[in-house]
Amino acid sequence: MSPFSLKRQLTVWGSALLVAGTLPACHSRSPAADERATVERPAPKAPQASAARVQEYEESTSDMVSAEPAVGTATPAGAPPPPAVARPMPRAPAPEAAKRREARPMKSDADASAGAAFKGQPRDDAAPAGGNTFEAWKANAFIETAKDPLSTFAADVDTASYTVSRRYLVNGQLPPASAVRVEEFVNYFKFRYAPPETGAFAVHLEGAPSPFNAQRHFLRVGVQGKVVSRSQRKPAHLVFLVDTSGSMHSEDKLPLAVQAIKVAVKNLNENDTVAVVTYAGNTRDVLPPTPATDVKRIHAALDSLTAGGGTAMGSGMEMAYRHAVKKASGSVVSRVVVLTDGDANIGRNISANAMLDSIHKYTAEGVTLTTVGLGMGNYRDDLMEKLADKGNGNCYYVDSLREAKKVFETQLTGTLEVIAKDVKFQVEFNPAAVRRYRLVGYENRDVADHDFRNDKVDAGEIGAGHNVTAVYEVELTGEATEALATVRVRAKAPNGTEASEREFPFERAKLRDTLAQASPDFRFAVAVAATADVLRDSPAAEGWSLATAEKLAAGATEGDADRKEFVRLVTQARALKGASVQGR
Numbered sequence: 001m002s003p004f005s006l007k008r009q010l011t012v013w014g015s016a017l018l019v020a021g022t023l024p025a026c027h028s029r030s031p032a033a034d035e036r037a038t039v040e041r042p043a044p045k046a047p048q049a050s051a052a053r054v055q056e057y058e059e060s061t062s063d064m065v066s067a068e069p070a071v072g073t074a075t076p077a078g079a080p081p082p083p084a085v086a087r088p089m090p091r092a093p094a095p096e097a098a099k100r101r102e103a104r105p106m107k108s109d110a111d112a113s114a115g116a117a118f119k120g121q122p123r124d125d126a127a128p129a130g131g132n133t134f135e136a137w138k139a140n141a142f143i144e145t146a147k148d149p150l151s152t153f154a155a156d157v158d159t160a161s162y163t164v165s166r167r168y169l170v171n172g173q174l175p176p177a178s179a180v181r182v183e184e185f186v187n188y189f190k191f192r193y194a195p196p197e198t199g200a201f202a203v204h205l206e207g208a209p210s211p212f213n214a215q216r217h218f219l220r221v222g223v224q225g226k227v228v229s230r231s232q233r234k235p236a237h238l239v240f241l242v243d244t245s246g247s248m249h250s251e252d253k254l255p256l257a258v259q260a261i262k263v264a265v266k267n268l269n270e271n272d273t274v275a276v277v278t279y280a281g282n283t284r285d286v287l288p289p290t291p292a293t294d295v296k297r298i299h300a301a302l303d304s305l306t307a308g309g310g311t312a313m314g315s316g317m318e319m320a321y322r323h324a325v326k327k328a329s330g331s332v333v334s335r336v337v338v339l340t341d342g343d344a345n346i347g348r349n350i351s352a353n354a355m356l357d358s359i360h361k362y363t364a365e366g367v368t369l370t371t372v373g374l375g376m377g378n379y380r381d382d383l384m385e386k387l388a389d390k391g392n393g394n395c396y397y398v399d400s401l402r403e404a405k406k407v408f409e410t411q412l413t414g415t416l417e418v419i420a421k422d423v424k425f426q427v428e429f430n431p432a433a434v435r436r437y438r439l440v441g442y443e444n445r446d447v448a449d450h451d452f453r454n455d456k457v458d459a460g461e462i463g464a465g466h467n468v469t470a471v472y473e474v475e476l477t478g479e480a481t482e483a484l485a486t487v488r489v490r491a492k493a494p495n496g497t498e499a500s501e502r503e504f505p506f507e508r509a510k511l512r513d514t515l516a517q518a519s520p521d522f523r524f525a526v527a528v529a530a531t532a533d534v535l536r537d538s539p540a541a542e543g544w545s546l547a548t549a550e551k552l553a554a555g556a557t558e559g560d561a562d563r564k565e566f567v568r569l570v571t572q573a574r575a576l577k578g579a580s581v582q583g584r
Contacts, residue, residue, distance in 0.1 A: 005085055023232055023384045026130075026133055026197075027091070028241065029236065032148050038160070045281075046573070054548060057176070074133070074494050074577075075289070077513065078524055081174045083420075085100070085155075088402060090146065099295065128508075131376075131377045131378050131379075132164075132176075132179075132376060132377065132378065132379040132380075132381060133342075133378075133379070133380050133381060133382050133383075134176055134178040134179045134381045134382055135178065135381075135382040135385070135444075136177070136178035136371060137178075137181075137443040137444050139443065139533070139536065139538035139539060139540060140438045140439050140441075140442075140443055141438060141539075141540070142436045142437065142438045142441070142473075142475075142540065143436060143437060143438065144435070145430070145431040145434045145435060145436060145437060146434055146550075147428045148170050149428050149429045149430070149431055150426060150427070150428055150429075150449040150452075151426070151427045151428075151429070151439050151472075152424065152425070152426045152446070152447045152448065152449045152451070152452050153221065153424070153425055153439065153442045153445045153446055153447055153470070154422075154424055154425075154442075154445040154447055154458075154459035154460040155223070155424070155425065155445075155459065155460030155461070155462055155468050156182075156183050156184070156187065156442065156445050156460050156468070157187055157394060157414075157460070157461075157462060157463065157466045157467075157468060158181075158184050158385065158388065158394055158395040158396070159184050159188040159394075159395075159397075160184060160371075160373055160381065160384065160385065160395045160396055160397035161179060161180060161181035161184035162184050162185045162188040162379075163188070163323060163396070163397040163398070163399055163403060164179055164373070164379070164381060164397045164399075165179055165180055165532075165535065166399070166565075166569060167376065167397075167399045169569050169572050169573055169576070170223060170569075170572075172576070173576070174535065174573065174576050174577065175535060177535065177536045177537045178536075179381065180289070180536035181441060181443075181444070181532070181536075181539070182440050182441025182442075182471075182529050182532040182533055182536070183441035183442045183445070184441075184531065185441075185528050185531070185532040186441070186469050186470075186471065186525055186528050186529050186532070187239070187467065187468060187469060188528075188562070189467075189524065189525075189528065189560075189562055189563065189566070190467060190560075190562075191222060191224075191467050191469060191521040191524075191525065192521055192558075193222050193223075193224035193467060193521070194224065195225075195226055195227055196224065196225075196226050199502075200225060200226055200419045200462070201223050201224060201226065201419070201420060201462060201489070201491075202223070202224045203221070203222070203223055203377075203487060203489060203502070203504045204220075204221075204222040204223075204224065205219070205220070205221060205222070205487065205504065205506050205507075205510045206219070206220050206222075206510055206512070206518060206519060206522045207219040207220065207474075207484070207510055207511040207512065208511070208512040208514065208515045208517065208518035208522060208523075208526075209379055209474065209512075209513075209514060209515050210515075210526075211515055211526070211542045211548050211552055212530065212541075212545070212548060214282040215475060216473055216474065216475055217473075217474050217475075217476060217511065218471055218472065218474075218522075218526045218529075219471070219472040219474055219484065219485070219506065219511075220469060220471050220472075220522050220525055220526070221425065221427065221469070221470045221471075221472070221506075222467065222468070222469045222521075222525075223462070223467065223468040223469070223489065224232075224380070224467055225414070225419050225420070225462045225463065225464060225465055225466040225467075225468075226419055226464065226465075227464060227465045228413055228417050228419065228464035229413070230267075230269065230412075230413055231269070232329060233269075233333070233413050233416065233417040233464065234332060234333050234417065235269065235271040235272055235331070235332050235333070235497075236269075236272045236273075236334075236335065236416050236562075237272070237273045237275075237289065237324065237327040237332055237334045237335070238264070238268075238272070238273070238274050238275070238336075238337055238416075239275045239276075239277060239320045239321075239323045239324045239334075239335070239336045239337070239428050240261050240264075240274065240275070240276045240277070241277050241278075241279070241316050241317065241319075241320040241336055241337065241338040241339070241340075242257055242258075242261075242276060242277070242278045242279075242286075242305060242338075242339050242340075243257075243278075243279060243280075243311065243313065243316075243339065243340035243341065243343075244278045244279065244280045244305055244306065244307050244308070244309075245279070245280040245281075245307065245308070245309055245310060245311035245343065246280070246307055246308050246309055246310070246311075247307075247308040247311065247341055247343045247375075247378055248306075248340070248374070248375070249307040250375060252374060252375050252376070252399065252402055253307070253341060253374045253375040254305060254306075254307045254374075256374055256398060256400075257339040257374055257398075257399070258302045258303070258305060258373070259304055259401050259404060260339065260372065260398055260401075260404035260407070260408055260561055261276075261337075261339070261408075262299065262302065263401075263404050263405055263408045263409055264337075264408035264409075264412065265292055265295060265298055265299075266295075267408060267409050267412050268292035268412075269292065270291070270292070270491045271568035272291075272292040273289045273290060273292060273327070274287065274289070274290050274291075274292050274298055275287055275288060275289045275290065276298075276301050276302065277316060277320045277323065277376050278305060278316070278317050279311070279313060279315060279316025279319075280307075280308060280309035280310060280311065280314050281309035281310045281312060282309075282312060282315070283312060283315050283316045283319045285319070285323075285553070286301050286304070286305070287301040287324070289327070293388045310472050310504045311343045312356050313340065313342075313343070313355070314340075314354060314358065316338075317336075317338070317358060317359060317387075318356055318358055320336045320338070321358075321359055321362040321367055324336050324362070324367045325362050325365050325366075325367050328362075328365050328366040328367050329366065331551045333368070333416050333417060333418075334366060334367050334368070335367065335368045335369065335370060335416060336367060336368075336369050336370070336391070337369075337370045337372065338369070338370070338371050338372065338387070339372045339374060339398075340371075340373070340374065340383065341371075341373065341374055341375040341378055341379050341380065342373060342378075342380025342383045342384050343378050343380060343497070344377055355383075355387060356386060356390045356560065358388065358436075359387070359391055360390065363390065363391055363392050366495075367391075368391060368392045368393045368418065368461070369388055369390075369391025369392065369393035370388070370393045370394050370395075370396070370415060371384040371385075371387050371388045371391075371394075371395045371396070372396050372397070372398050372407070373392070373394075373395070373396065373397040373398070374397075374398060376385075379397075381397075384397075385444075389460075390458075392418075392458075392461055393419065393461070394415060394461075394463070407472070411465075412414070412465035413463070413464050413465065414464045414465045414466045415463060416461055416463070417463055417464040418461050418462070418464075418494045419462055419463065419464050419494065420461070420491040420492065420493070420494070421458045421459075421461045421462075421491065421492050421493075421494055421496075422455070422457075422458060422460070422461075422490075422491060422492045422499060423459055423460050423461065423462050423468075423489065423490070423491040424447055424452055424457075424459045424460075424461040424471065424489070424490045424491070424499075425487070425488070425489055425490075426452045426487075426488045426490070427439075427472070427485050427487050427506075428485060428486045428488070429474075429484065429485045430480065430482065430483060430484055430485055430486075432477060432479065432480040432482065433476060433477055433479075433480035433482060433483070433484045433485075434475070434476060434477065434484055434485065434507070435474075435475045435476065435477050436474065436475045437472050437473070437474045437475075437492075438472065438473050438474075438540060439470065439471075439472055440471045440472065440473055440533055441470070441471070441529065441533075442470060445460065447459065451491065452488070452490060453499075453501070455492070455497070455498055455499045462491070469525055471525055471526060471529040472556070473540065481508060482508070483505045483506055483507050483508065484506045484507075484508060484510075484511065485505075485506040486503060486504070486505055486506065487503070487504045487505075487506055488499070488501060488502070488503050488504075489502050489504075490502075515552075520555075520556040520558050521556070522554040523552050523553075523555065524556035524557070524558075524563060526552065527549045527550075527552040527553035527556065527570075528553065528566065529554075530544055530548075530549045531546065531549045531550075531570055531573070532554075533565075534546055534549070535573065546570055546573060546574045546577065547568070547574060549570060550567060550570040550571060550574065551572060553566055553567050554567045
């Protein structure tokens with residue numbers, strides 16, 4: 001046998017041994033049920049936490065519940081871990097495909113079929129990371145304005161991605177790249193946009209030089225929804241759909257879900273009603289529609305809940321919607337609030353598509369949906385986000401009583417009261433002023449340009465008092481003096497069927513000469529977007545420094561506790577990476 005043949009034989013046998021050695025760590029995949037090949041097999045159950053740990057944040061000392069993660073090393077109780085660590089921690093495991101960061105192809109109308117919103121480019125299959133399942137998306141690439149001046153996308157006020165990523169970081173681990181959605185990082189934070197004098201929302205535009213590249217600028221499109229007081233909002237009928245399956249036994253799941261519902265009930269009005277439905281091996285009516293003022297009866301029903309059995313999530317969704325639709329009307333907010341880790345393994349409608357199809361008819365009748373994710377180890381982020389999108393609602397992840405209070409106490413009116421639906425944005429860049437642009441985030445909210453004025457196409461909802469912020473990175477021509485772009489916002493009234501449209505010029509006067517001259521809100525939004533872009537390994541963010549983002553955010557906290565916490569998390573992310581992205 002020649003040396004070459006021997007070498008080849010050894011290589012083949014070595015490869016076979018390598019594959020055999022890795023087989024125990026692989027997961028089998030069931031056939032995909034939807035067009036994005038999302039994993040529909042039961043996710044592995046989270047191991048029981050060795051101990052419940054209290055994570056102390058800026059304003060709280062006893063309300064963070066955190067089960068020990070399935071992967072990585074847990075940090076001791078206290079504030080988010082300090083920047084000094086013994087060794088860099090690895091990113092949560094994900095398939096090799098999820099680690100490849102290929103640029104998203106230039107968008108064209110042909111990329112999205114009429115009548116279907118959110119047609120971005122999924123980067124690969126949903127990627128399990130430590131037992132949790134996320135859907136990866138290709139980051140938006142730069143687009144030459146002369147070839148395609150239009151950027152069209154739907155509104156998004158979800159925040160789950162930020163809260164999930166925060167939990168990974170607090171537990172001493174970088175979040176999986178596929179778990180990071182830039183827009184949900186940015187929209188987690190409140191910005192001090194002036195409310196509208198008339199109408200449902202006001203638009204605020206600003207731009208400034210990039211701190212990462214002297215040849216580029218950042219532009220920010222900010223929308224502020226009108227504020228509706230607790231006493232002014234419509235009566236609400238809430239159907240809480242609670243997962244009581246065996247996977248919900250840990251302290252950061254069912255017990256936290258019960259606490260979250262109690263927070264919500266405490267902040268409801270006297271005209272509001274509450275119902276509770278549970279699902280495990282079967283579905284159960286635990287509490288019929290009950291006045292929110294009957295706190296004793298509601299609490300008794302909640303305190304009776306225990307975890308055990310399989311997960312008939314699809315059947316539970318159907319029952320909850322049947323209850324909710326009975327009270328749906330233009331004068332009442334009828335909403336299903338599902339609290340779960342997203343696992344679904346028995347009964348009807350196990351697949352994402354089947355669940356989405358089952359709720360579509362109820363959505364058309366005015367029932368909205370809030371999904372609240374809980375726990376780690378088998379969390380189905382991909383399913384939770386899709387359900388909220390299809391259900392004309394919001395997607396949250398609750399990792400603590402503090403976060404539950406933020407969603408169901410501080411932001412309750414915005415969570416319940418929709419002030420504009422099917423909200424779409426279209427930014428038309430001026431080729432004479434902007435050479436290239438890219439939208440940072442919103443990949444799964446992409447809308448075909450020709451569908452901007454197609455009112456049959458579903459889009460996002462904005463609740464009372466909500467901010468929506470989008471950040472663009474652009475290269476200017478340096479020649480023109482006219483407007484950089486025209487921003488259009490199209491939306492329907494909460495009970496309307498036809499949309500109205502408003503137009504706002506992005507005048508050059510809104511472009512600051514230096515980053516220091518920009519508002520603190522602008523600087524903080526850029527810092528958050530940049531951090532998320534780095535954490536998801538966006539090709540366009542290659543060479544960006546987390547140290548620069550941290551410094552930018554630290555100078556724009558304005559005394560806000562959530563912003564201060566973000567700065568600490570960036571410090572932690574830098575430590576876990578072992579160095580800044582720009583310089584090692």
